[in-house]
Amino acid sequence: MLQYDLVIIGGGPAGLAAADSAREMGVQSILILERENKLGGILNQCIHTGFGLHTFREELTGPEYAARYIDKIRQKEIEYKVSAMVIDITRDKQVTIMEKGTGLVTIQAKVIVLAMGCRERPRGALNIPGYRPAGIYSAGTAQYFVNIDGIMPGKEIVILGSGDIGLIMARRLTLEGAKVKCVAEIMPKSGGLQRNIVQCLEDFGIPLKLSHTVTYIHGKERIEGVTLSKVDANLEPVPGTEEFVPCDTLLLSVGLIPENELTRKLEVPMDEKTKGPVVTPEMETALPGVFACGNVVHVHDLVDHVSQEAKKAGENAARYILEEKT
Numbered sequence: 001m002l003q004y005d006l007v008i009i010g011g012g013p014a015g016l017a018a019a020d021s022a023r024e025m026g027v028q029s030i031l032i033l034e035r036e037n038k039l040g041g042i043l044n045q046c047i048h049t050g051f052g053l054h055t056f057r058e059e060l061t062g063p064e065y066a067a068r069y070i071d072k073i074r075q076k077e078i079e080y081k082v083s084a085m086v087i088d089i090t091r092d093k094q095v096t097i098m099e100k101g102t103g104l105v106t107i108q109a110k111v112i113v114l115a116m117g118c119r120e121r122p123r124g125a126l127n128i129p130g131y132r133p134a135g136i137y138s139a140g141t142a143q144y145f146v147n148i149d150g151i152m153p154g155k156e157i158v159i160l161g162s163g164d165i166g167l168i169m170a171r172r173l174t175l176e177g178a179k180v181k182c183v184a185e186i187m188p189k190s191g192g193l194q195r196n197i198v199q200c201l202e203d204f205g206i207p208l209k210l211s212h213t214v215t216y217i218h219g220k221e222r223i224e225g226v227t228l229s230k231v232d233a234n235l236e237p238v239p240g241t242e243e244f245v246p247c248d249t250l251l252l253s254v255g256l257i258p259e260n261e262l263t264r265k266l267e268v269p270m271d272e273k274t275k276g277p278v279v280t281p282e283m284e285t286a287l288p289g290v291f292a293c294g295n296v297v298h299v300h301d302l303v304d305h306v307s308q309e310a311k312k313a314g315e316n317a318a319r320y321i322l323e324e325k326t
Contacts, residue, residue, distance in 0.1 A: 002107045005029035005321045007095055009086050009262065010115035012041020013303050014294025014310040016069035018113045021314030023076045027321055031107065032073070032080035033097060039073070039080060040066035041117055042140070043303065045147045048168055050195075054304035065303060089262050091287060110324065111289045111317045114277070115310060116259040118295035123252055130217030139165040139253040146172060154249025158226050159183045160214050162190040162197070166253025171200035180206050181245050184228055186213040186235055193301065214250070215242065223250055256299045266290060274298035283313035291317045
């Protein structure tokens with residue numbers, strides 16, 4: 001069994017910042033576990049600018065921001081495994097991973113930092129009537145297709161939800177030649193940053209339909225269009241306001257949820273509001289020696305805030321290890 005003082009689950013912005021700060025505090029035995037084939041997490045597909053203004057005092061793209069931290073990890077010779085999926089975790093801090101080329105590996109940690117990030121809310125959570133045709137994607141999946149794989153999901157697009165990923169994809173798809181018919185938002189106010197509403201929608205003449213939602217998906221094999229309806233103060237569709245919008249693609253940008261399947265295995269108290277673990281001001285969960293940071297605790301607006309929080313988690317995890325040794 002492999003043994004490390006500190007095991008960090010997640011090699012995105014939170015995991016990288018936590019590892020960097022723990023090494024700065026003097027912890028030598030550190031392992032980062034990342035299920036994708038490279039470090040950086042979601043930042044690798046976020047090729048737009050707007051990152052790093054707080055942390056580095058300059059405007060960077062997502063890959064540039066990730067590269068700053070990856071360089072620190074390599075310079076400090078912090079060990080990491082990519083293509084390493086954590087499949088189990090126990091309260092006595094044993095972590096089981098499935099590693100490409102190796103198979104099942106069990107790791108014993110003295111301290112764990114949970115930094116798994118978040119995931120998108122799926123279509124199944126929305127219960128929109130209609131068939132299940134091709135052409136319905138989460139905004140993040142479409143972002144991966146366009147920015148990583150170089151594949152366009154469609155040509156005529158409706159976006160449901162005005163979260164930041166949806167707004168950014170409205171601009172991205174427009175720049176690639178698609179026609180974004182509209183962005184529909186069930187709430188009376190957008191959930192995205194004001195700068196994204198201006199730069200991604202208004203600058204490109206893309207309509208933002210507030211207090212609207214998709215009430216029917218048309219098409220059996222491939223989506224052919226959607227029915228949009230206004231909603232009342234109780235978020236219920238208003239009869240007689242239905243509008244058919246033809247499209248070949250529907251993107252869902254309807255919220256993010258902390259990725260906490262592993263956290264629940266530790267049986268620590270969870271916050272019903274944020275859907276993340278309850279943590280102390282030191283970012284420690286109710287299980288001593290298990291810390292959490294970043295979007296796994298609650299969804300942040302800015303990656304800079306994720307890094308700041310992860311720095312604190314890494315420092316306190318290091319103190320826990322160093323005090324235990326003395």
